Amino acid sequence: MNSKIKAPAIKFGNNIDTDVILPGKYLILVDPCELAKHALESLDTEFVKKAQKGVILVGGKNFGCGSSREQAPLALKYSGVKCVVAESFARIFFRNAINIGLPVIECKGISAAVETGDELAVDFEAGKVENVSNGKKFQVEKLPPFILEIVADCGLIKNLRRKMKK
Amino acid sequence: MxxxxxxxxxxxxxxxxxxxxxxxxxxxxxxxxxxxxxxxxxxxxxxxxxxxxxxxxxxxxxxxxxxxxxxxxxxxxxxxxxxxxxxxxxxxxxxxxxxxxxxxxxxxxxxxxxxxxxxxxxxxxxxxxxxxxxxxxxxxxxxxxxxxxxxxxxxxxxxxxxxxxxxxxxxxxxxxxxxxxxxxxxxxxxxxxxxxxxxxxxxxxxxxxxxxxxxxxxxxxxxxxxxxxxxxxxxxxxxxxxxxxxxxxxxxxxxxxxxxxxxVSKMEPQVACPSSVDNVKPISEVGNVTIEQAFIGSCTNGRLEDLRLAAEVMKGKRVKDGVRALVIPASQEVWKQADQEGLLQIFIDAGAIVCGSACGPCLGGHIGLLAAGESCVSTSNRNFIGRMGSTQASVYLASPATVAASAITGKLTDPTKLEKKP
The missing domain is CATH 3.30.499.10 (Aconitase, domain 3)
Known part of the structure; x- marks a missing residue:
């Protein structure tokens, strides 16, 4: 996976929980494309339409709090979300996103520096986030190499397969 | 360490x-x-x-x-x-x-x-x-x-x-x-x-x-x-x-x-109001909240001790008309013990429905979902938007005693106050 991502931002607030990302009633759906149709519909019925060309989600504190449902990051990924940048993440969501190959970056101060529609550029490996529209730049703490490897492998399964072959 | x-x-x-x-x-x-x-x-x-x-x-x-x-x-x-x-x-x-x-x-x-x-x-x-x-x-x-x-x-x-x-x-x-x-x-x-x-x-x-x-x-x-x-x-x-x-x-x-x-010595019953688990108030400050559903169960509060407490509050009383009360023992073992102790009888006599051990309405996937505009007081753990069904429904989190008392009155009720009434 290319560690550099550029896309317009869609911004949400604090504590975006997994029930609003993907309500429990859809957890019986298996196909990720079916899940994606319902991503964030509780907050914005137009979200899926807006996301389909590729977007970077910007969140506040505690993004992805709540359930361990991996269907939440899966729904985002398949709806067109290329990366989530947030002030902080709920830990299970953070791990799940990495494990299914959805890059996530914790970036303090991002909420105040971005509005929906701004063009964002993210370099995952270098730990850089830039709002191209207003020139604001952030250097974030880089993730440990083994996590970057999982992202580069588009998720944990491919990463594990590669390691097990060695 | x-x-x-x-x-x-x-x-x-x-x-x-x-x-x-x-x-x-x-x-x-x-x-x-x-x-x-x-x-x-x-x-x-x-x-x-x-x-x-x-x-x-x-x-x-x-x-x-x-x-x-x-x-x-x-x-x-x-x-x-x-x-x-x-x-x-x-x-x-x-x-x-x-x-x-x-x-x-x-x-x-x-x-x-x-x-x-x-x-x-x-x-x-x-x-x-x-x-x-x-x-x-x-x-x-x-x-x-x-x-x-x-x-x-x-x-x-x-x-x-x-x-x-x-x-x-x-x-x-x-x-x-x-x-x-x-x-x-x-x-x-x-x-x-x-x-x-x-x-x-x-x-x-x-x-x-x-x-x-x-x-x-x-x-x-x-x-x-x-x-x-x-x-x-x-x-x-x-x-x-x-x-x-x-x-x-x-x-x-x-x-x-x-x-x-x-x-905890001066603590009164607490309620987490919609739609965040930290939106917590003592019940005396919650105000007049009418409910359509009361849920006693879940991995948070579906244990024998919880059912005993709810049964103690509900014994000899009736669930208010217009309210459906759901009781879901957390496991088959809890179900059996609750049955042996006569707790299930108390719930049934009160007009509550006792369902088979499962997660139930907690995550809005199966039974006991809420319609738009409805409110539920629940012993479960999350009150997020859409958690129990409609995104226009409201979930209040509380203890089994509070939920039981609320089922009887049809509104959020302090269980200590319920007891004093004849």
Whole structure:
């Protein structure tokens, strides 16, 4: 996976929980494309339409709090979300996103520096986030190499397969 | 080191660990259920290994969409049963178990000092027994089923020190709601919450489970309580060999990121109002809230002790017209005991419906969903928008006593006030 991502931002607030990302009633759906149709519909019925060309989600504190449902990051990924940048993440969501190959970056101060529609550029490996529209730049703490490897492998399964072959 | 650090150090084969350090831990038990399990099974197959790492350490539980409410759910259950059969794994099927977090300790899968991961966020419940237990996703559960290992960042620990005796009808649920109200839903994010103090020492296993269960609602990686004689009494008939509890005590000089103190002696019943678990108010400040549904159950509050309390409040009274009251014992074992004690009779006589052990309306997937504009007072753990059905419905979280009292009056009611009325 290319560690550099550029896309317009869609911004949400604090504590975006997994029930609003993907309500429990859809957890019986298996196909990720079916899940994606319902991503964030509780907050914005137009979200899926807006996301389909590729977007970077910007969140506040505690993004992805709540359930361990991996269907939440899966729904985002398949709806067109290329990366989530947030002030902080709920830990299970953070791990799940990495494990299914959805890059996530914790970036303090991002909420105040971005509005929906701004063009964002993210370099995952270098730990850089830039709002191209207003020139604001952030250097974030880089993730440990083994996590970057999982992202580069588009998720944990491919990463594990590669390691097990060695 | 504190108890969380001791468990992680041992699991990683190290003498000591420090907060922030990343460790590769050996896992003792991994649990998956019917909504997260099928994804895990599918991911496991993609890894390309034939056999799981250890078939005695993997537990499958059907509890969310049970009995299957749709063909889709039935198909998911079928995947789980087939995987259990192929890999020779323990599975608690419909009628054989109940809610995963109740079944796991009841059936002896939880041991103090163990590292337990589950594809469910409320896996942290097992911290009540002095285990390090935390939720993971399906893909990671698949990886653990293949390798028996998982990475953890050793969390800094917040010590939650609690003293005082509860007033009548004020419960551990009220305490944890109060704590979350003070800490915030991200107040313990990435961290461990260790519950200590005289109130915790006196607390039952059921109450401890309620506390640890909701640790995740303030973002905690795990909630944990040192094992003691109460723990031993619950586990000794269920677990083959218990470890030395002394080795699981936090050292006197153990490091904590912070300590927060609570006194329950003057605490009144608490309510988490919509739509955030930290939107907590004492019931006297909630105002006049009419309800259409009252739910007593879930991995947070569906235990025998909870049902006893609710039955005590509801005995001889009738659920208010216009309110449906749902009672769901957390497991078959709890169901049977509640039946033997006559509790189910009390609920039925009061006009409540008693449903089979399962997660029920808690996550809005199966029975007891809410329509737009309706309100539910619930003993469960989350009140997010759309959690129990319609995105225009409201969920209030409270204790079994408060929910029972509210079912009788049709509005949010302080159980201590209900008793005084004739």
């Amino acid at each position: 504190n108890i969380t650090e001791k468990i992680l150090a041992k699991a990683a084969g190290k003498k000591a660990v420090h907060p922030g350090e990343i460790v590769d831990a050996n896992v003792d038990v991994v649990m998956i259920h019917d909504l997260t399990g099928p994804l895990a099974v599918e991911a496991f197959k993609r890894i390309g290994v034939q056999k799981v790492w250890n078939n005695k350490k993997i537990v499958l539980i059907l509890d969310h969409q049970v009995p299957a409410e749709s063909v889709k759910a039935a198909e998911l259950h079928k995947i789980m049963r087939q995987f259990a059969k192929d890999q020779n794994l323990q599975i608690y099927d419909v009628g054989k178990g109940g809610i995963c977090h109740q079944v796991m300790p009841e059936k002896g899968h939880v041991t103090p000092g163990a590292v337990i991961v589950g594809a469910d966020s409320h896996t942290c419940t097992y911290g009540a027994f002095g285990a390090f237990a935390t939720g993971i996703g399906s893909t990671e559960a698949a990886a653990v089923m293949a390798t028996g290992k998982i990475w953890f960042k050793v969390p800094p620990t917040i010590k939650v020190n609690v003293k005082g005796n509860f007033q009548k009808y004020v419960t551990p649920k009220d305490l944890i709601l109060y704590v979350i109200g003070k800490m915030g839903v991200d107040g313990a994010i990435y961290k461990a919450a260790e519950f200590t103090g005289p109130t915790i020492k006196k607390m039952s296993i059921a109450g401890r489970m309620t506390l640890c269960n909701m640790a995740v609602e303030m973002g905690a990686k795990n909630g944990i309580i040192e094992p003691d004689e109460t723990t031993r009494k619950f586990l000794e008939t269920r677990v083959k060999a218990l470890p030395d509890f002394d080795a699981l005590k936090s050292d006197k000089d153990a490091a904590y990121e912070s300590t927060v103190e609570f006194d």
